[in-house]
Amino acid sequence: GAGVSQSPSNKVTEKGKDVELRCDPISGHTALYWYRQSLGQGLEFLIYFQGNSAPDKSGLPSDRFSAERTGGSVSTLTIQRTQQEDSAVYLCASSRTSGRTPYEQYFGPGTRLTVT
Amino acid sequence: RKEVEQDPGPFNVPEGATVAFNCTYSNSASQSFFWYRQDCRKEPKLLMSVYSSGNEDGRFTAQLNRASQYISLLIRDSKLSDSATYLCVVIDYQLIWGAGTKLIIKP
Numbered sequence: 001g002a003g004v005s006q007s008p009s010n011k012v013t014e015k016g017k018d019v020e021l022r023c024d025p026i027s028g029h030t031a032l033y034w035y036r037q038s039l040g041q042g043l044e045f046l047i048y049f050q051g052n053s054a055p056d057k058s059g060l061p062s063d064r065f066s067a068e069r070t071g072g073s074v075s076t077l078t079i080q081r082t083q084q085e086d087s088a089v090y091l092c093a094s095s096r097t098s099g100r101t102p103y104e105q106y107f108g109p110g111t112r113l114t115v116t
Numbered sequence: 117r118k119e120v121e122q123d124p125g126p127f128n129v130p131e132g133a134t135v136a137f138n139c140t141y142s143n144s145a146s147q148s149f150f151w152y153r154q155d156c157r158k159e160p161k162l163l164m165s166v167y168s169s170g171n172e173d174g175r176f177t178a179q180l181n182r183a184s185q186y187i188s189l190l191i192r193d194s195k196l197s198d199s200a201t202y203l204c205v206v207i208d209y210q211l212i213w214g215a216g217t218k219l220i221i222k223p
Contacts, residue, residue: 042215
């Protein structure tokens with residue numbers, strides 16, 4: 001079966017532009033997570049969706065970041081007015097959790113964002 | 117103090133040796149624990165869950181020490197292909213990832 005997919009795989013954008021990153025989770029997975037990872041660093045949690053709702057937005061670094069999920073499936077992470085410090089790999093993961101305690105997460109290949 | 121801490125390494129280990137590393141956590145109410153493996157420039161992949169009774173999967177053994185609030189990962193008879201960064205995940209009311217321990221297996 002298909003795994004988690006993300007698009008684009010690479011994105012280079014100019015400072016100040018908006019970008020939209022997409023995640024397609026594994027079919028039937030109710031939970032979806034967004035992380036970002038800078039080179040050589042650990043994962044930084046951004047946001048978590050259970051179905052279409054986001055009970056935990058605590059990790060979003062600023063109000064330039066937003067995310068939505070529709071139909072309990074595809075999610076988009078939008079970064080407005082990008083800054084150079086936004087450059088990172090943005091990883092999406094899904095799991096078949098139905099509560100607070102997740103089962104294992106399956107990760108997509110990530111979107112490498114470079115802000116010039 | 118960070119909520120989840122890992123020695124970043126790198127651990128340089130000869131092939132065939134046994135290596136172990138820990139992940140400490142600060143919240144005693146943490147309920148679930150996992151080890152993930154991440155190869156260079158790749159996404160993390162689940163290695164194993166960590167149960168209260170400990171668990172073993174081939175050459176890999178994971179253990180939980182609630183009293184001292186850490187989990188451990190032991191790799192026996194290490195292979196070149198074990199070279200990766202090992203990330204721990206601790207779950208209380210949120211998911212918290214360690215920054216990872218880099219392991220390099222040398223021939």
